Amino acid sequence: xxIKSSLAAQNYAATRPATTPKAGPEGAGGTIANFAGExxxxxxxxxxxxxxxxxxxxxPNALVQALAQTELAVETAVxxxxxxxxxYQEILRMPV
Amino acid sequence: MxxxxxxxxxxxxxxxxxxxxxxxxxxxIANADTPGYRRKVISFEQVMDGPRATGQVAVGPVTLDRxxxxxxxxxxxxxxxxxxxxxxxxxxxxxxxxDAREAQRSYEANLKMFEQTRQxxxxxxxxxxx
Numbered sequence: 001x002x003i004k005s006s007l008a009a010q011n012y013a014a015t016r017p018a019t020t021p022k023a024g025p026e027g028a029g030g031t032i033a034n035f036a037g038e039x040x041x042x043x044x045x046x047x048x049x050x051x052x053x054x055x056x057x058x059x060p061n062a063l064v065q066a067l068a069q070t071e072l073a074v075e076t077a078v079x080x081x082x083x084x085x086x087x088y089q090e091i092l093r094m095p096v
Numbered sequence: 097m098x099x100x101x102x103x104x105x106x107x108x109x110x111x112x113x114x115x116x117x118x119x120x121x122x123x124x125i126a127n128a129d130t131p132g133y134r135r136k137v138i139s140f141e142q143v144m145d146g147p148r149a150t151g152q153v154a155v156g157p158v159t160l161d162r163x164x165x166x167x168x169x170x171x172x173x174x175x176x177x178x179x180x181x182x183x184x185x186x187x188x189x190x191x192x193x194x195d196a197r198e199a200q201r202s203y204e205a206n207l208k209m210f211e212q213t214r215q216x217x218x219x220x221x222x223x224x225x226x
Contacts, residue, residue, distance in 0.1 A: 062108070064210075072217050
């Protein structure tokens with residue numbers, strides 16, 4: 001009886017770590033942080049090139065390239081955000 | 097930098113190089129009648145990131161065409177020598193026009209690649225939207 005309950009407790013303790021989130025840079029948080037950092041960098045570069053082109057330093061090719069890359073990054077971010085919000089609303093609609 | 101951004105950067109560097117090639121072609125054409133002018137020739141080279149090639153293209157240093165300058169007979173010209181000859185420019189308009197047309201075609205090809213890349217990335221993101 002006593003052995004059985006202790007075995008059950010051991011099994012329970014062994015299965016619990018499976019549900020804990022992974023730590024470290026391999027987890028989802030690190031990836032999202034990397035993505036956000038790259039996104040901010042691309043945005044900053046695009047703005048800087050646009051300012052340079054307005055002032056007359058950069059040529060139009062560089063401006064178009066920077067704006068296209070910024071557009072690509074913003075579209076990716078917006079689409080992923082919409083998907084995340086959709087998923088969150090789906091969870092909220094779950095009957096409890 | 098993902099593959100789409102690299103493709104955009106490569107196409108953009110190609111457009112920039114062709115634009116500066118066109119610039120030198122128009123300088124040559126503008127100076128076709130300038131005495132003693134030698135036509136400018138540019139070369140293309142890879143852009144290196146340390147030891148690795150980035151796949152982008154850039155314009156190399158400008159060199160001058162070393163072919164002989166033509167001697168033009170015009171005794172009334174201020175630069176004419178005792179025999180009435182002066183040295184013209186070695187710009188051949190036919191060559192310059194062909195070069196300009198080649199630059200234009202190459203620019204168009206790079207522009208198409210630019211558009212194609214954007215279209216592909218947009219189509220990929222379209223999958224995530226419902």
